[in-house]
Amino acid sequence: MTPTDSAGYASAWHAAVDFLQASGVETVFGLPDDDLVPLKALEPTDVRMVLCRDQRAAAFMAAGHALRSGQTAVCVIGKGPAAANVVGGLVEARCSGAPMVVLASGTSASARGSGAFQELDQMAMLSPVVKWAHRVDHPDRVVPAIERAFLVAANGAPGPVYLEFSADLLEAEVVRGRPWRLPRTHRPTPDGPALETSLAALRASRRPVLLVGGGMRHRNADGQVERLAERLGAAIFVTATGRGSVDEDHPLFCGLAGLYAPEESHPLWAGTDLVVALGSRLEETATYRPGFAGPGTDVLQVNLEPAEVSAEWGGPVVIGDGGAAVRAWLAGLAEEGNGADPEWADSVRSCHSRSAGRVAAERRRVAELPGIHIAEVLYVLDEVLPAKRILVQENGLQDMWSYFYPFWSCGASADSIVPSEQTSLGFGAVAAAGVKLAAPDHAVAAFVGDGAFGKLGADLDVLVDEGIGVLYIVLDNGGYGWLQAQLDKGGAGSSRFRFVREPAAAGDGRPGPYHAVVDDRVGLKKELWQAAQESAAGRVAVVWIPVRLEDVPADLTEMEGQHS
Structure with a gap:
């Protein structure tokens, strides 16, 4: 879209939507305030709005979209608890270098300090976790604030920006007297x-x-x-x-x-x-x-x-x-x-070839053992997915098998999205939706634990409604396996505290539009292949695989021994 020399807008949100269109933004994630002005501004456009059930999911999806696309992602939220809900997503975006702009509602200037509905000092809460946070109270400041937000998000080390429109701007006319300054990513050369x-x-x-x-x-x-x-x-x-x-x-x-x-x-x-x-x-x-x-x-x-x-x-x-x-x-x-x-x-x-040999030997070893082992799950997943594929990872216990190369390898046409050092639980499971929307021509598989998968919550329905075909491989160890492993390692295995339950058996009811539980290797390849076909057709597919707490990479076990 070519920006016009000038324009008038019914609200700050209408101005922001026009900027998104001019910038080529195609998808927005979020859950707006109950005044619904952002939706009214988006209604006549072709910008896709993924309406999430939880602002935390919206922030994670936006971060995933930014990491895969390299473009600035947009998240739209309300105020008060909505702003609190995106903190985790902003932390992940900041630590993983994901360019992202959160457009938020805020209390009107005249009502601040009065105990207004959902009044919260959002600037104080969010400023520490973003590159730049700014509140706009006057219509004359809307245009420059929007431009600066996107410039800051994409440049320097990419990261998140928070921009708040006060309620005073819901019906205030905004005038743009010049063409939009569209965002451009600058890559400075060292001196x-x-x-x-x-x-x-x-x-x-x-x-x-x-x-x-x-x-x-x-x-x-x-x-x-x-x-x-x-x-x-x-x-x-x-x-x-x-x-x-x-x-x-x-x-x-x-x-x-x-x-x-x-x-x-x-x-x-x-x-x-x-x-x-x-x-x-x-x-x-x-x-x-x-x-x-x-x-x-x-x-x-x-x-x-x-x-x-x-x-x-x-x-x-x-x-x-x-x-x-x-x-x-x-x-x-x-x-x-x-x-x-x-x-x-x-x-x-030699290191490259010997690593491959060790993994091949491990796969042969577990093939002789009863039950399903994660090393062979990754091997079968590698077989059933096309070359153009993206593995979205978590950072729990069993899902860390995919971190140890070459149990999983990203070839020239493949990609992998991994949580930042913050490793927010559920980031990979939710971000996979944003990744898929950023790469519709790639198969997207999320390799997650059952605890992380649970963080999708009601937003699993959003993926279904939006036709976002992600394949979920859920390693079911009964809860938060990493914490249980730490508890057991500390000699508290008989503690009254438990982070896991018994693994699910075949036939347990689990949510998901396409659903399978695989507890033996006979059906593993068949079920993963079928699930991959379902996700390629735009359907969410969920394959549950009961696993044992002790099925962890040997490399990780040795590292922990040195660290303890």
Whole structure:
């Protein structure tokens, strides 16, 4: 839509909807206030409004949509408890770098402090968890506030913005006297001296490791990170939120870093002389030993925001876009040969192949055991889904099998959406709906526990009504398996407190438009294949798989032993 030079609007919400249309926004998530003015503004447009039953779900869906699409997502809410409900979603969006704008209702200026209905200091509550929070009271300030909100959300390190329209603006005319300034994402190139310093570090390294974080999502479409690794003879690792940023089938890819590092990669981390961290805050799970470099190893960090550079590590710092930095390095290294130690490159390729061999051996082992094991669930899921697929993950107990490469791998045409370091329960289960709407040509499977799946609540009906075909693989351990495992590990297995119930048996009633419970391996492939077909046709499909608490990745068990 081409913006006009000027326009008048019946309300701030009508102005906001016009901006959304001009910006190319096609989908909005939310649950508006009971004045319903946002819906009246949307009614004559072709913007899709996914009406959620819970504002928490709307925020998670919007964050999922932003992570997959790379575009700013929009969430529309009311005031008071509605604003409180989106806090968790905003925290996830902030920590995962999801560009998102929450448009909210607010108490009128004249009624503040009077005990007005649902009056709450929403600015004080939400300001700490967003990049920018702003309240608009006067119609003359609506247009610039909308423009700034979307500019801030998409630029720098992407993240959420909160914009509140007071009730005074529900019927106040808003005039725009110039064309909209439409949002554009700016990707600043690092300055020359910083690039020269970082190039010197790359040239001097003989045993380099590339660590790709969530900040590189949508910044590596042409595979330049893989080319840099080939040029340097470097191992490629990702953080959890960095999954999907590189081709995990590449022979130099070695899995996740830190807590989720496969055991075959530990010698690489012990031997590296330089870690190149692209778009990562280097949070605790990404730097957990032994799946990360030891003290004294230089870490070359590239980040858009100075505040997101970790001060825990020595080494050069580059402020700027990770994609631009990698392009500059490739140009600077164009005339040089591979400076890596040849034995290092061989070790990297060996790590990749030995990890695959260990997983294949584990699958053969569990195939001889009774019952269904999660390693084989992932194997069958890999078989039944098409190459263009997205796995949306949680971070509980059994669902963490998918974190340990290569039990699950994201190839060149695949993607993976993973919760941020905050790991809000239910984020993946709900965000999968937004992911599917952002990628309608991909199969979307959510790999979740039963506790996380329960967070969908009434919004499962929203997916059904909207025809959002997500395939849910629900690992049913009877509740919150991670907490129960911690309770058992602490010797309190006989405690009067329990986080789980007995796993469901076949035939238990479960919600879902297409539903199956699989408790033996005979029907596993058949049921997952059928469910995948149902979801491809736009139908929500839910496959429940009873699992045992002790069915956890060996890598995770060993890490916990070292941590305890």
